[in-house]
Amino acid sequence: MSTISTPSLHIDTVLSYAADANATQPGPGREPIITRSWKRCIQDYGLDPSKPAPPRFVPRQVLREHQDQADELINVARAGVEQLYRHIAELGYVILLTDNRGITVQFLGDPLDEASHRKTGLYLGADWSEDHAGTCAVGTCIKEQQPLTCHHHDHFSAHHIALTCTAVPIFNPQGQLLAVLDISALNSPPSKDSQQFALQLVKQYARMIEDAYFLRRYRESHILCFDRSREFVLINRQYLLALAGDGTLLAANTAARNLLAECGLALPERASALARQVRIQDLFDCEPDDIFSIPHASPDQVRAFRTHRQNALFFAALMEPSRQPVATLGNPAQQALCPLDELADDDPAMRKMLARAKRLCSEPLNVLLNGETGTGKERLARALHDSSNRRKAPFIAINCAAMPESLIESELFGYQPGTFTGARSKGMRGLIQQADGGTLFLDEIGDMPLHLQTRLLRVLAEQEVMPLGGEKPIKVDIRVIAASHRDLRQMIEAGQFREDLFYRLNGATLRLPPLRERADKGYLIERVFRELCEQRQRIARIRGDAMSALLGYGWPGNIRELRNALQYALATAETEEVTVNDLPDECLPSVNPRQAERPLPLQEQQGSQARDLEDTLRRHRWNVSAAARELGMSRPTLYRWMKVFGIVAPNAQD
Structure with missing residues (x-):
């Protein structure tokens, strides 16, 4: 049974263990993954547990760059993150989705606890890399590239010993670390065993997000999904392989990569003439034609194959390439769909x-x-x-x-x-x-x-x-x-x-x-957006954070309201990229406090926030465009915050 240490006792424990050069076994109740991290924190990063650093938040513009780089993942992960949050919100957890450098690019939590979340770093834009935050679920997950729970005094910093955090890595189709999914709570039972279910739940959703990302990236290729059960292969899709037309393996999800390793096979990190390409017949006792004929091979469109090395039986189904988009801006020569x-x-x-x-x-x-x-x-x-x-x-x-x-x-x-x-x-x-x-x-x-x-x-x-x-x-x-x-x-x-x-x-x-009941909201958003761009003779795109907000909104006005919202966004966007800052207020997610939407430095009190905002405007002689550029937001967003804080330009007071 573990208990929450006092800060001084925790500091002594970390220092005494990390200072023992002969220590090879973890201390009582501690896992090797935790104590390895403690040693890195002191020996490699020079961190001092007696001088815990406050949470570090990256500047707003830097956060946007991280979000841009993770744009496709954020878009794919939205549904899984929101569904997971619905399961855990009442238990006091928050969700962090970080990129592979530990920067929180998506956050869900109770807005009423916002001040506490910011104080502990459980918020959008927080840097949870191990070399800054010390031993923690996200940073240590990135270093070790395996799931873990960092519970109470597992943390290196005494600043974090009240937290419990569970993190699971998400890998891209080439097996490289893509992101980390984390759930954290400010309060929890003292026993680490209380987080076992949390760990399994986060593993499940991380796998769902990873596989959804895989299916998105290789939607224009054949995808072989297989499982040890014929009944579950179309539902579970445990193993995923993307195939070229000649049977060459293009990519694999984590489960399939592990199976390939068990069979002595590995996909090359980069496709090249010198790389040894792996083909489907290297894994299964079959030919490519046997795979591509699966949709016609049996009534249930499932076929059985055995692996070469282990002679293990698997049941496989084939997902054929999705249809190409028929009409896109700038390519009018493509044939149009039937009007219906x-x-x-x-x-x-x-x-x-x-x-x-x-x-x-x-x-x-x-x-x-x-x-x-x-x-x-x-x-x-x-x-x-x-x-x-x-x-x-x-x-x-x-x-x-x-x-x-x-x-x-x-x-x-x-x-x-x-x-x-x-x-x-x-x-x-x-x-x-x-x-x-x-x-x-x-x-x-x-x-x-x-x-x-x-x-x-x-x-x-x-x-x-x-x-x-x-x-x-x-x-x-x-x-x-x-x-x-x-x-x-x-x-x-x-x-x-x-x-x-x-x-x-x-x-x-x-x-x-109604639009809220439709499963193809993403298609409708893209179609209406494309039509508006064509009318304006403009090329633009919807960034992932904006798409997430649009997909999560209830649309009481249906497609007519959607069209109005996108027209507004195109009119207010200052670049050719529509972000969440360009959307009407009513479309903004209510459950997700977004730091990127706030025109303020990370400070606790609204009074100081208002002063900082007014100081920025005064410094730019009340030039709203210049102030908005410095703050990294659109002019409409800045006007909204001026209204919230009752800030009026001197030349507008008469």
């Missing part, structure tokens, strides 16, 4: 709905679209039209909720000359007549007045329209696509919508899921 295919990527509900839409697009049926406001009903309607046999005819859209009731009738049905005061002298063809041969899209059909519902019903039933003031109906050939965010059946029961019109419109119903 462009609306979604891999969201199951959307793919099912779009498959039905493809079957319906040329059928002589009216279609009713349902979904929350902003989910893209008009875009779906236009895609249905553009995919149909009516695509060369007009697509006419009208929003029944946005048009004054007094104008809907004349706009829809048109009028003859002299019908009413102020009318055009030659009359006007209504939107229904303009849509002849094509598609009429009626958005927010639930807001159409009842008396006009009656007239629309007649148009649909008889396929003819009577303009206001007219005496002879005009034949029209139209297909109607109607949309509403309201429950039309409830409106029928309330007497607000005609039941017969509902059945005329409801030849088929297609429902659009």
Whole structure:
């Protein structure tokens, strides 16, 4: 049973052990990995446990450089880090994701404990390298490249003996250290055994992040996933190998690298003509064709292979290369997707709905679209039209909720000359007549007045329209696509919508899921961002921290709100890279206090923060752009902090 030492006793223990040149065994209750680190701290780094250094935070611009270099990892790790935090938040833990130099590039913790986190260094931008922080979970994990828990007096610095920290390394597909995933707590039971479950949990999530990163990096290659169980190979994916077309192994995850080592094989660190390339037939008793035929080899798309050296049985499945992006900015020569295919990527509900839409697009049926406001009903309607046999005819859209009731009738049905005061002298063809041969899209059909519902019903039933003031109906050939965010059946029961019109419109119903429920949010963000860049004739990219915030936001306004947020970000970004600082306030993650968003040095009190901010502005003669550049942020962010602290420029006080 371990106990938390007093600082003086802890210092004496560390010094006495590290000073004993003959000590080869760890002291009671201490692991070799800890005592090896203690010796490094004194003998290699010259650290003194009696003079613990305060937490060190890298400057804001340096932090951004570290985040930029870890951009792809941060983007991939976001979901795993947030999911892990949900498991451990109530237990008082925080999460640190550091790069391979020990700089914290992502942090999740309770904002109410922010001051304590900063004081101990459990915060964004903290440097946890062993040569500065001494023995600690992150720094020692980087040195030893293995998982560990650094519990209470395992730490070198007396400044950290109240902490318990568990860290696990994350490796890139070539086996080099990429990052460290750490969970830490300010308070915990005295026994180190209390952290055993924490260690297993962090190992699990580190592996998930590592494998997700692997799949992202090699998504354009064949990936062989295999396991000792046929039932779990498609779920567990314990072993991953990326393959070239001739069967050469390009990369392996940690489990697969360990298996290769057991079989006397190792992937070269760099591909070169002199490097001995390893092929799949060196590992398994098979030929490349046996691997590439797996998707067609058996009903469950799984095939069994044995290793050469151990004759061990494995079950393998093959993930084929993902499709290439079809249209990208600056490459208009690439063939465009079908208009309906462009609306979604891999969201199951959307793919099912779009498959039905493809079957319906040329059928002589009216279609009713349902979904929350902003989910893209008009875009779906236009895609249905553009995919149909009516695509060369007009697509006419009208929003029944946005048009004054007094104008809907004349706009829809048109009028003859002299019908009413102020009318055009030659009359006007209504939107229904303009849509002849094509598609009429009626958005927010639930807001159409009842008396006009009656007239629309007649148009649909008889396929003819009577303009206001007219005496002879005009034949029209139209297909109607109607949309509403309201429950039309409830409106029928309330007497607000005609039941017969509902059945005329409801030849088929297609429902659009809200953005928060969609599995392809990343695809939508990229698609909308690309469209906005094309409109502005601008080349830009979304940095990982901004993408993480966008993916984590709930989007109550759906795709319409997403478009507005990205327009705002493009307008405020001072470079061709959109960062989290450029997003609207409402999109910023509430659970993740981000130092990079703060225009302040790392200090405890808001009073001193405000003074530092005002001093920077005064030094630059209240030039907001110059002050923002020094502070490493965008002008909108600086304006927001000026508002928070009530700082007003002298020339704006009158």
